[in-house]
Amino acid sequence: MPLDVVDLRAFYASPLGHVARRFIGRAMLRFWPDCDRQRLLGLGFSTPYLSVLGIEAERTIAFMPAAQGVVNWPSPGLSASALVEPTLLPLPTASIDRVVLVHALEETESPDDLLEEVSRVLNPGGRMILVVPNRRGLWARMDGTPFGQGRPFSRRQLSALMRAAEFSPEHWAEVLYVPPLQRRILMRSAYAWEQIGLGLSLPFAGVHVIDATKQFYRRAPLRATRRSFALRPILLPQPAPTPRAAKPSGSAGLEFPSPRKPHAG
Known part of the structure; x- marks a missing residue:
């Protein structure tokens, strides 16, 4: 069942949602400390993070999937959010500098098509942050x-998806080691959980945060060529002709000499 925008907004308003936003947002800011003069697009439910990343951006847009729903963002001023089909974005090719995907890849039915569409709207060398x-x-x-x-992903699966869409991972972080329980003691000790998990490189972090760059050139696919083997006559070597004896003048053509009869005893 797809995520609902009301549930997403309620989660980020809760104490556990504040913890998730803080640690994921820190990882994003380590990757992108400055988005000055950048055209920034958020896809999925990315508004809790666009409020931090897009402060200095030239333009910031929030696209939300049709199956999820949309909320007005930002609250003051003109709205910069819209309801879209994630695999058919209403943007020209190479019109965006940076894209943030949160609550998007795990919810789509076709992750490869989604990343292909993100690659289309990104300019060459554009960057993407993926939270999965x-x-x-x-x-x-x-x-x-x-x-x-939705569908969680392993590191190997994400690497294969990004490689197929011509993205090159530059930085990789794993965050949210704290258990996802609404307990006050866990909320207070969330920072300690993160430090222990990062220090020991524990494998059970809750979220992947990847900074990837769109490659400048796409590989040209190799197409297999068909060879038609038509039936052709096979030429075999012929024996050399035996020379014929010349006829007297007036006779036409050449003929082989008649075999001699053996003499009788």
Whole structure:
């Protein structure tokens, strides 16, 4: 069942949602400390992070999937959010500098088509931040948060998807080691959980955060050529002709000499 925008907004308003936004947002800011003069697009439910990343951006847009719903963003001023089909974005090719995907890849039926569309709207050398639930993490195993919905991914699966869409991962972070429970003691010790998980490189982080760059040139696909083997006559070597004896003048053509008869005893 697709995520609903009302549930997403309620999650980020909760204490656990504040924890998720803080640690994911820190990883994003490490990758992109400055988006000055950049055209920034958020796809999925990315508004909690666009409010931090898009402060200095030239233009910031929030696209939300049709199956999820849309909310007005930002609250003051003109709205910069719209309801779209994620694999058919209403943007020209190479019109965006940076894209942030949150609660998007795990919810789509065709992840490869989604990344292909993101690659289309990004200009050459554009960058993408991808936030996806970790298949081995606790957050993907418990459905009390948005990261427990949809399809989680392993690191190998994400690498293959990005490579097929011509993205090159530049930085990779794993965050949210704290268990996804609304307990006050866990909320207070969330920073300690993150430090222990990062220090020991534990495999059960809740979320992958990847900074990837669109490659400048796309590989030209190799097309197999068909060879038609038509039936052709086979030329075999012929024996050399035996020379014929010349006839007297007036006779036409050449003929072989008659065989001699053996003499009788």
